[in-house]
Amino acid sequence: MRIGLIVAGILLLACVTWLATRVLVVKTDLEASQVLVDELQTKIGNGDFTSVSSTSQKLQQKSSSASAGTADLTWRAAELIPYVGTNLSAVRAVAESIDDLVQEVAVPAVDLAGSFDITARDPVTGGFDLTPLAEAKTIVASAQTVISQSLARVNSVDASGTVGPVKAAVEKLSGVLSQADSALTSAAPLVNIAGAALGAEGERKYVLAFQNNAESTALGGSSASYTLMSANDGAIAVAGQASSADFVEGVAVDVPVDQSAIDLYSDYLLTHSNTSTSRPDFPTAAKIIQAYWLRDKATAVDGVISVDPLALAQILKATGPITLSSGDVLSSDNAVSLLVNEIYFRYNSYTEGDVVDSFFSEAAAAVLDKVMSGSFDMKAMIDAITYSVDQGSIMMWSANPEEQTAFDGTRVQGVLPVANDDATVVGVYYRDTSASKIDYYLQTATQTTSDVCTAETPTFTTTVTLHSNLTVDQANDLPDYVKSFNFGAEKFRTQVFVYGPVGATVTDARVDQEGIETVVDAGSNDLGRPVAKFTADLAPGETTAVTATFTGQPGQYGSLQVRGTPMINPTSVSIESAGCN
Template sequence: MWIGAGVAVVLILGAGTWVATRALVVKSELESAQGLVEQMQAEASDFNLDALAKSSDELLVHSASAVTHAQDPIWRAAEVIPYLGDNLAAVRVVAESIDAIAQDVAAPAVDVVTGFDLAKRDPETGGFDLSPLTEVEKIVAAAKPIITTSRAKLDGVNHAKTFGPVTAAVVQLQGMLSKASGPLDSAGEVLKVASAALGRDSPRNYLLAFQNNAESTALGGSAASYTMMSIDGGAIAIVDQKGSGDFTAGTPVTVPIDQSALDLYSAYLVTHVNTSTSRPDFPTAAQIMSTFWQRDQGASVDGVISVDPLALSYILRATGPIPLASGDILSSENAVSLLVNEIYFRTDSYAEPEVADTFFQEAASAVLNKVTSGDFDLKEMFAAITQSVNQGSIMMWSSDPSEQALLDGTRIQGVLPTSNDAQTVIGAYYRDTSASKIDYYLQTATHTTSDVCSSPENPTFTTTVTLHSNLTVEQAKALPDYVNSFNFGADMFSTQVFVYGPVGATLTEASVDSEGVDTMQNAGATDLGRPVASFTAYLAPGETSAVTATFTGAPGAFGPLEVRGTPMINTTARTLDPATC
């Protein structure tokens, strides 16, 4: 009997030691896995794909080891022991969840990313290889049940019986999986749209609009150059190119437009395609552009993409310089000056408008061909697109309402937020009204103050907008007629300023602080659910004008304060006081 009892004690102690050893191994493996996940996030952000692939392989080793040890028969048997068993079971569930995600989601995704080759072409269409998109769709679809199962297992852990560190690990993983569920759902839809947009299922026609920031409008500048692209099975081709002179001016297109927009920006918004970008709402502009194209060029449009020379300059950082038929070398350093200023010194654009239009179209074609060749730095391109989208230099609209809805809340949509909850956005926008390309020489600034931190229930928001002409009188007189004002020559230039207050706010005061030749306060309005203060500034070369608008917020939640505005050639200096609460 004593011998039997002794053997039993030895077996129990041995089993306990075995489980304890396994627990230490599992702890070490899970900690290594967590470190690798953080490392992989940094490597992905840096586009360090070789390191990412290596880290992914290491993650698989550590997660598999953790599961193997946690699923040991003695470990599983020990899970029946009160309290200790609850902790062992919880650790096993964490290990199994991490390994399932690593093996079936993370690793396949990394394989797709690291194996992606922009230069690879579809053998049938000659276009981009769309198979990686299909693979990612499959990975996203597989991830959903894995996360659902893992969350169910984690939810079954009794926190009242687990130790602090174990509870913390379970809660942390629950939080991560909870946050991942929503983005996974939207990712699946976005991937379907991306595949459709690249013509996987049927051909698409996209209108590429080139905005000229030297003649400012709210969204960027006069939209006078257009390229129609077809995309079929990943193959991109230029179908047609037109300038603003190829559209019928003066006859409005039939587009549902808010009366508030027409009151602020006049009928020019819908009677001239180049001023369709006057309102700070890209869906409005895109619908006007696409309707102009359909009416005057006789072809339907599936979507509109807008770019400006600022975006092209960023993209050229990724592609490198591109030679043009004119003999010019288009680069990130000269793209803006060449496209919106220097070209007008070479020819009389009033007498030969087609020369500048052809130059724009050729530049757009050259950049597009370079991009579609896949011959660029992927990390630099990602940075260029991100910067362009965030400042409003690249925008997109889809004629398909379901696809357009997926853009809701993103900067690429080119809209102001419809509430103040996530962000309290004030907009300061400009529109040249002197018929010129003079904004190449215009400097702008905004200074915004608010007591929203101290008086959140009844806050005020005050924005001062300053405009300064960087020209001297002599420089203005030496400018080509097409750059100078059609209305005033070199004597002065006129710019409208539109200050959009927070959603639901009230315009309580508007004033002219310094006026240049003359600055007028126009009638206030409400547009896009926001109060708008409007001014017109007339500046002679070298002069400055400043205007101020004050808004009182309606009761409700106010997110962090942000000021947006027209992407100007000379970057608008923006200050916030206070910057944060």
């Protein structure tokens, strides 16, 4: 009996020693995995795909070792021990989840990214190789399943009775998985449509609309230059060029638009292609542009992409300078000034409009060719596009309703949120109505205050300031095409539209500083929001300021944000919401 107890004690000690050793090994492997995950994220974030494979292999080994360390019967049996078992079960859930993520998500994704070559072309079509996009669809679908299962596994762990480090690991992994699940939910629709959008299932035609921010409209500026692009089995080509002069003006296109939009922006919204971007809703603008191409060009387009000079300047940071046939070197430093200001000093657009249009078209085509060549810094390009989308300088719309839903909830969609839950958005938009290119010299600022975090029925007050950064002499020396077609250099007219939060009402609209003449126009409700409208006439060097106040309904309000027209001189934005974190 005594010998049996001694043997049992020795076996128990051996098991405890073995288990302690195994726990230490698993802990070491998990910590090493975390270091390698951070290293992998840094390399991918820096666009360093040359060494991600070796890091991925090390991560694969460590995560596999950690998971294997928790898989045997001794570990499972120890999970039945009070208190100790709770911690061991939690560690196993973490180890298994991390290993699943690494083996079934991270490794395939890294392998695909490492092998992807944007300069590679299909030997038959000469277009992009669409095979990686098909592989990406498979990887994303698998990742969604794995992450969903891992999240369920980790969330089923009761970490309340575990030691601090284990509890922290469970909570951290749960947070990471939740973020990954949300990110994939947003990314999956875009990945799923990418191949078809590039012509994998048949030719697509898109209009690239070039907005001129020197003549502001809500979405950016006058849309007067267009490039028709064709995408067929990955091969992308320029299929045509057009300017607003190529369309029949003064006759409305057949596009259903809310009466509220006509009341605010007049029938010019539908009767002139270059003012199609007047409403802060890109699907409206895109459908109008699509209708012009169908009516006047007999061309059915599958989507519209909007780009402005501010976005081109960002893209040129990634591609580097581009030399045009004129000898001009288009760069990130001079793209905006050259395309929306200097060109009008060089050519008289009233008599040499074709020359100016050709210059715009060549510049857009040259940048497009450079992008299509793949000869650029990938990380810099991703940063440029991400920034431009966030600023409202790049927007996209698809005529395919299913594909359009892929843009839902993203800034590339070019719409205001339909609720205040995630973010309480106030919109401030401008429209030049003096027929000029004067907004190159316009400076704007907004100051928004709210008690949204302390009041049951919150108020939102936005003050908008406009300043003409020109002297009288400078204004008189401007080319005629930059001056106002209506008023010369005497004054310039800008409309200001302040969109309040969803469900709010306008309770005050006033002029604080008049300029030559600033008036409060009839407000309205548009896009499910109250709108305060002002018309400001500014002489060179003058300043005007207007204020709109909105009162909201009781309800859920997200963080206060201000969105607006992407201006050449970026709008100074100030937000104060007392009591908010």
